Amino acid sequence: MAIDRLLRWLDASSCNFMAVDTIRRELDNAGFTALDPCADWQLEPGGRYYMVRNDSAVMAWICGTAPLAETGARIIAAHSDSPCFKIKPNAEIIGDGGVVCLNVEKYGGGIMYTWFDRPLSISGRVMTAGSDPLNPRTHLVDLRRPVAVIPHLAIHFNRGVNEGNPLSVQKDMKPVVGYYTPDKLRELMLRGGVVRCMVAEHLGIQPEEVLDYELCLYPCEPAAVCGASGEYFQSARIDDLSMAFGALEAMLATADTPCAATRIMAIFDNEETGSGTRQGAASPVLRDIMERITAVETPDDRQSVYKAIARSFLISADDAHAWHPNYNEKYDPTNHPVIGGGPVVKINANCKYMTDARSAAVFRSLCAKAGVNCQVFVNHGDVAGGSTLGNILTSQLDVAGVDVGNAIWAMHSARETAGVSDQADAVRVFKTFYGDC
Numbered sequence: 001m002a003i004d005r006l007l008r009w010l011d012a013s014s015c016n017f018m019a020v021d022t023i024r025r026e027l028d029n030a031g032f033t034a035l036d037p038c039a040d041w042q043l044e045p046g047g048r049y050y051m052v053r054n055d056s057a058v059m060a061w062i063c064g065t066a067p068l069a070e071t072g073a074r075i076i077a078a079h080s081d082s083p084c085f086k087i088k089p090n091a092e093i094i095g096d097g098g099v100v101c102l103n104v105e106k107y108g109g110g111i112m113y114t115w116f117d118r119p120l121s122i123s124g125r126v127m128t129a130g131s132d133p134l135n136p137r138t139h140l141v142d143l144r145r146p147v148a149v150i151p152h153l154a155i156h157f158n159r160g161v162n163e164g165n166p167l168s169v170q171k172d173m174k175p176v177v178g179y180y181t182p183d184k185l186r187e188l189m190l191r192g193g194v195v196r197c198m199v200a201e202h203l204g205i206q207p208e209e210v211l212d213y214e215l216c217l218y219p220c221e222p223a224a225v226c227g228a229s230g231e232y233f234q235s236a237r238i239d240d241l242s243m244a245f246g247a248l249e250a251m252l253a254t255a256d257t258p259c260a261a262t263r264i265m266a267i268f269d270n271e272e273t274g275s276g277t278r279q280g281a282a283s284p285v286l287r288d289i290m291e292r293i294t295a296v297e298t299p300d301d302r303q304s305v306y307k308a309i310a311r312s313f314l315i316s317a318d319d320a321h322a323w324h325p326n327y328n329e330k331y332d333p334t335n336h337p338v339i340g341g342g343p344v345v346k347i348n349a350n351c352k353y354m355t356d357a358r359s360a361a362v363f364r365s366l367c368a369k370a371g372v373n374c375q376v377f378v379n380h381g382d383v384a385g386g387s388t389l390g391n392i393l394t395s396q397l398d399v400a401g402v403d404v405g406n407a408i409w410a411m412h413s414a415r416e417t418a419g420v421s422d423q424a425d426a427v428r429v430f431k432t433f434y435g436d437c
């Protein structure tokens, strides 16, 4: 079943780096060629390609049977990152009895108290020396076993905990990784610390070889279906890996259908921190790829990239807030999507979303063609709401498009909940977008 595939993808994608690695493997299996930005590109009509940026963003595309300048691109964008705790350098804070806590920094805007008392593991990337100083070697690492926990304070020491409990990242959220004898701790610290020793052992390298790392904690309960009839699924990182994998599934399912237009899947990193990195939606990475495709396909036409962009359409796919039965007052009275109601178009008068009447009409038509119900999200009039990829991307790429997503509960919780039928519906619409061109 498709949902089982999604659950396995979610489990394999424990952080931005692992998500991109999971996607890259699927693309390799489907005959996509990885392109090196430093090399000359040879592109064939109908050819399948991808480019990874910073190990944490991936742009995949299938060249159209017609040049990009003639047809424009059909683009689906999503993001690879989710709120989490990143392990700082010199992470070990040693307490009584040789207990070791990790010094962490909050990444993005997570719901912190959902992280207490869960089995946590560690994943990310570790760098060792490469052929020369400018080219260190990357090792992806995922310990895949519970190695840490953020224990909550007992209620006996904080009787008011259920009446509002402000949390400090620096004080309250430090994960504990275990306790060691003084001799063992001295040995581990001399070799670079508990974290370095732990990941080095997993990778089969020496801790002294680790030049640097980007590692995060992740909840390691597996993704699962729940609900009386199995109508929900729960996992960490549903925002926004459910949409990233929805786009991937649609691209793979339609890859054998010849299409005049170029199909692009753009999975950016760092949406949760504002997209302002070279692997984020505010970077020129996608524009550069489109410019390069037109330079290869239509080298004599100096206007080709502008025509390509003007003829393109973007679906910016990032999950939306589902109506919560316990908090009706938080939602707009007439525009609150529900789990199970189908994909959601996101609309904001102050242009936090790129959706306008024209692009919403395009998405509604795609839903109708796919036989899928479509919902609308608008913020409660007194709530500012969030932002997403669409408008940030348009600062680099002057493209028309729509912000959509599926309705989920507990966005940015350590365990979010979404709808099984919604996921299938989103894939159906994405397939219609990619497969009917």
Ligand code: ZN
Residues within 6 Å of the ligand: 079, 239, 240, 271, 318, 319
């Ligand atoms: Zn998101």
